[in-house]
Amino acid sequence: MLVSLAWSSLGSRKKSVILTFLSLLISISVLLSVEHIRQQAKESFNRTISDVDLIVGAPSGQLNLLLYSVFRMGSPTSNINYASYEALQESKLVEWAIPISLGDSHRGFRVMGTNDNYFQHFKFGNKQALSFQNGNAFASLFEAVIGADVAKELGYKVGDSVVISHGIGNTSFTNHDNTPFTITGILSATGTPVDKTVHVSLNAIEAIHLSASKQSQLLNDATSVNTTPDSVTAVMLGLTSKFATFKLQRDINNYKTDRLMAILPGVALTELWQMMGTVENLLRVISILVLISSLFGLSTMLLASMQQRKNEIAVLRVLGAGPGVIFTLVLVEALILVLLAIVAAIGLLSAALTLSSDWLASQYGLFLSANLLTLETLKVVSVITLAAIVTSAIPAFEAYKNALHSSLSSK
Amino acid sequence: MSAAPEQPLKNEAHSKNTAPNQGNAFALNDVKYHYADSNSSGLHIPTWKVNYGDRVFLHGHSGSGKTTLLNLLAGVLTPQSGELSLLGKPFSALSARQRDKFRAQHIGVVFQQFNLIPYLSVLKNIELATYFAKAGKTNVADAAEALLIGLKLPATILQQPANTLSVGQQQRVAIARALINKPEILLVDEPTSALDAAARDAFMTILIDMCKQHNTTLIFVSHDMYLKKFFETSVEMSSLKQPAESM
Numbered sequence: 047m048l049v050s051l052a053w054s055s056l057g058s059r060k061k062s063v064i065l066t067f068l069s070l071l072i073s074i075s076v077l078l079s080v081e082h083i084r085q086q087a088k089e090s091f092n093r094t095i096s097d098v099d100l101i102v103g104a105p106s107g108q109l110n111l112l113l114y115s116v117f118r119m120g121s122p123t124s125n126i127n128y129a130s131y132e133a134l135q136e137s138k139l140v141e142w143a144i145p146i147s148l149g150d151s152h153r154g155f156r157v158m159g160t161n162d163n164y165f166q167h168f169k170f171g172n173k174q175a176l177s178f179q180n181g182n183a184f185a186s187l188f189e190a191v192i193g194a195d196v197a198k199e200l201g202y203k204v205g206d207s208v209v210i211s212h213g214i215g216n217t218s219f220t221n222h223d224n225t226p227f228t229i230t231g232i233l234s235a236t237g238t239p240v241d242k243t244v245h246v247s248l249n250a251i252e253a254i255h256l257s258a259s260k261q262s263q264l265l266n267d268a269t270s271v272n273t274t275p276d277s278v279t280a281v282m283l284g285l286t287s288k289f290a291t292f293k294l295q296r297d298i299n300n301y302k303t304d305r306l307m308a309i310l311p312g313v314a315l316t317e318l319w320q321m322m323g324t325v326e327n328l329l330r331v332i333s334i335l336v337l338i339s340s341l342f343g344l345s346t347m348l349l350a351s352m353q354q355r356k357n358e359i360a361v362l363r364v365l366g367a368g369p370g371v372i373f374t375l376v377l378v379e380a381l382i383l384v385l386l387a388i389v390a391a392i393g394l395l396s397a398a399l400t401l402s403s404d405w406l407a408s409q410y411g412l413f414l415s416a417n418l419l420t421l422e423t424l425k426v427v428s429v430i431t432l433a434a435i436v437t438s439a440i441p442a443f444e445a446y447k448n449a450l451h452s453s454l455s456s457k
Numbered sequence: 458m459s460a461a462p463e464q465p466l467k468n469e470a471h472s473k474n475t476a477p478n479q480g481n482a483f484a485l486n487d488v489k490y491h492y493a494d495s496n497s498s499g500l501h502i503p504t505w506k507v508n509y510g511d512r513v514f515l516h517g518h519s520g521s522g523k524t525t526l527l528n529l530l531a532g533v534l535t536p537q538s539g540e541l542s543l544l545g546k547p548f549s550a551l552s553a554r555q556r557d558k559f560r561a562q563h564i565g566v567v568f569q570q571f572n573l574i575p576y577l578s579v580l581k582n583i584e585l586a587t588y589f590a591k592a593g594k595t596n597v598a599d600a601a602e603a604l605l606i607g608l609k610l611p612a613t614i615l616q617q618p619a620n621t622l623s624v625g626q627q628q629r630v631a632i633a634r635a636l637i638n639k640p641e642i643l644l645v646d647e648p649t650s651a652l653d654a655a656a657r658d659a660f661m662t663i664l665i666d667m668c669k670q671h672n673t674t675l676i677f678v679s680h681d682m683y684l685k686k687f688f689e690t691s692v693e694m695s696s697l698k699q700p701a702e703s704m
Contacts, residue, residue, distance in 0.1 A: 047584075051581075054574075058575070357571040361572060364568075365561060365586050365589045365590075366558060366560050367561075
């Protein structure tokens with residue numbers, strides 16, 4: 047009955063109620079999205095790489111190396127010698143080494159040159175290995191393995207042929223038209239940048255950059271041209287013993303024959319979070335302030351309505367409603383509005399995340415779940431509800447006082 | 458929406474018509490009240506009794522304390538001293554919560570105007586009264602319809618929002634709501650002041666008829682001496698009270 051009464055009461059003040067609702071909807075959406083993206087971004091980044099002890103690349107910042115090698119963001123500054131990769135591979139301390147070579151793209155998806163080690167040793171999430179949903183790894187020069195999203199978005203199947211273009215743009219003028227690739231395998235979805243990657247062999251990367259004459263020579267006879275690469279972009283290392291990590295890192299950084307830099311992915315990720323932490327907290331503070339201001343808007347709206355509701359309160363009092371009931375009634379009105387706004391905000395965000403997930407994944411390497419119904423969201427929602435109760439206690443108390451002093455003479 | 462509250466209810470309806478038939482609806486003894494924040498003289502009623510089933514016309518000029526007295530009778534205000542009992546119960550000794558509940562179950566009130574919650578339908582307005590009385594009636598609609606027909610209102614207005622009715626209709630709906638819980642006491646404060654002469658006479662006839670039918674004790678407050686002819690008992694405010702000491 048009280049809820050029904052509160053609902054009708056809100057309905058009688060549609061304009062101010064709708065405006066208040068919109069202001070709540072916006073502020074709650076902002077707060078929920080900041081919290082959700084914060085959580086999800088961290089999770090999404092952390093699950094991208096697992097079990098890799100060191101990443102070796104050309105000297106630059108450790109964040110830069112991490113971003114382009116693991117998240118396919120930005121461009122590599124320079125490459126390292128293929129010989130250095132071979133030397134690393136040979137090292138007693140190294141259990142496995144995955145070379146990667148970046149710089150080309152296929153219809154907006156990055157192309158990465160690598161070798162079999164990648165499919166054997168690369169892990170993501172909680173030490174999960176890559177697996178094929180279809181087909182298998184590439185065996186010969188012009189064969190490619192694509193990620194799940196590439197297959198889904200471009201509608202590729204095993205056996206289709208693709209053309210790779212130079213550079214990383216969506217439309218490139220220099221397509222390597224002479225050298226189409228045949229898809230031999232499609233990887234299972236991982237929720238990491240792997241899904242958005244086209245994998246080919248290191249030799250293939252070398253081959254597509256050969257001069258036209260050499261390419262036609264190569265197409266006639268695969269063994270006639272040497273396609274051994276002279277450089278790779280980075281190398282991911284798994285070590286035989288974790289204790290050797292720092293020693294090897296030091297050795298690599300002091301390597302004489304090539305200029306190398308080794309980073310620990312975990313340390314680099316921590317640096318990334320520290321950098322983003324300030325921004326994160328700033329966003330949180332701003333969204334909390336926005337929420338508080340719209341909660342004040344809610345209680346202002348209710349307070350402003352008190353004057354015109356004096357008669358209403360007098361009538362309810364005479365019917366036997368105690369001041370406590372009047373207090374609850376105002377609180378229920380506020381809660382109806384806030385809960386509706388929360389539900390609408392969750393709906394709105396889920397829809398927005400579903401629609402923008404592909405764009406976020408390809409632009410920022412962020413794999414966000416559109417499922418907002420997590421424990422974290424629940425916590426945020428309870429805090430919002432609690433804050434709403436506290437702020438709307440002001441108009442509710444006003445109504446309570448009103449009810450206490452209301453008498454039959456209110457005309 | 459369900460009009461029936463879950464609380465178990467004491468079956469007031471049965472005891473109602475039998476128990477307090479004899480005796481007083483009201484008994485006031487040396488009741489004193491003054492507003493804390495006003496310099497107007499307060500109210501002091503040495504003694505006043507109203508028998509059960511009486512219909513009393515209470516008149517007096519503006520500011521004579523009529524409305525204050527009604528507030529005391531309704532339990533909205535409590536006297537600073539003295540005894541006030543309703544239906545044999547020491548009303549002034551009850552807690553605020555108990556008074557609210559007592560009022561919901563035993564007293565119907567009709568104001569000068571603004572009796573209804575404007576945005577609710579007539580039926581919901583009436584259901585509110587049964588809700589707060591915790592009367593647990595399942596067929597409020599039927600009872601309300603019967604009352605409305607008795608008040609010469611079309612039953613179709615039940616679903617109309619209260620603010621679409623004329624003032625005369627609203628006042629009659631207010632009576633229907635005041636009577637829905639079959640209260641022993643009906644307190645009415647200048648209900649006809651917003652009505653024209655024809656509507657006023659019709660209203661008064663219906664009101665008196667309804668009270669006779671339900672054997673309801675009626676306290677009717679007005680400054681309009683014309684309305685006196687509808688009542689057997691008439692009380693002048695100034696004869697009731699002794700002027701309290703000026704503050």
